[in-house]
Amino acid sequence: MIAQTGLSTDDPIVDIGGGASVLIDRLLDRGHSAVTVLDIADAGLAVARKRLGERAALVSWIAQDVTAWQPPKDAFSIWHDRAVFHFLVEDADRVAYVRTLDRGVSVGGYVILAPFALSGPERCSGLPVRRYSAELLQAELGPRYRLIDQKLQTHVTPVGNRQDFIWCLFRKTPTSAAAEP
Ligand SMILES: C[S@@+](CC[C@H](N)C(=O)[O-])C[C@H]1O[C@@H](n2cnc3c(N)ncnc32)[C@H](O)[C@@H]1O
Incomplete structure (x- = not known):
């Protein structure tokens, strides 16, 4: 469905509750350059960061409850x-x-x-x-x-x-x- 949007790999995307999911790896593989992962549990994010190694620096990581989050207005295309x-x-x-x-x-x-x-x-x-x-x-x-x-x-x-x-x-x-x- 991400590909189905037809948006470019520069368009900002956020994965809510991404945790240790490998979606972020796949997005980086495809050249996505503006990716954010939010999760209430930093432990899950830490697993993903460790797995990604140096590539983790390409991602914005947010450890927060999505219901209490104040994202920048209009920040994400996906x-x-x-x-x-x-x-x-x-x-x-x-x-x-x-x-x-x-x-x-x-x-x-x-x-x-x-x-x-x-x-x-x-x-x-x-x-x-x-x-x-x-x-x-x-x-x-x-x-x-x-x-x-x-x-x-x-x-x-x-x-x-x-x-x-x-x-x-x-x-x-x-x-x-x-x-x-
Ligand atoms: C069932 S897992 C799904 C993980 C991933 N999205 C996937 O599909 O593999 C649910 C994830 O949502 C996170 N989560 C649950 N409630 C949340 C909340 N209120 N705000 C942010 N993350 C939350 C959990 O920490 C966990 O990583």
Whole structure:
């Protein structure tokens, strides 16, 4: 979906809750030059930094709770979140998350959200989650975000558990009025 946006490798991208994920390695492999990884747990980020070695210096690392983060306004062209938003089971946390996202994503920018699907597990890492369809995610983001694409993906964990994710690609429109049909 990142490639699907058609944006250039200079466009700023943030991986929310990236932790020790290898997405950042793949982005650097592809020449992305403006990449940020945020995670509430610095331990996860430290694993990624160590793995990347010298290349870690090419990345902005932020150890913070996304719901309390104040990103620079319009700072990112792509917001990527795999398996983080679904942990926000409290309404206030989701409202804070969307406020942060809306501040950080530029107009015309893209939002990729991949929480557990309605057919996915009820818990993740032992914690309760909220499960989503594209329509439910759309309701969380509001009309300013236009759904471009969605895909159901079954992820098989290293211990063989099946986890259904719903991947959604949204684009931020200039105003909520512009999002109306
Ligand atoms: C299930 S892991 C997913 C990691 C990675 N995105 C992936 O797909 O492999 C969830 C990650 O979100 C982080 N996380 C959970 N709540 C968070 C929050 N409120 N703010 C920032 N990161 C959070 C965790 O520390 C963890 O690294």
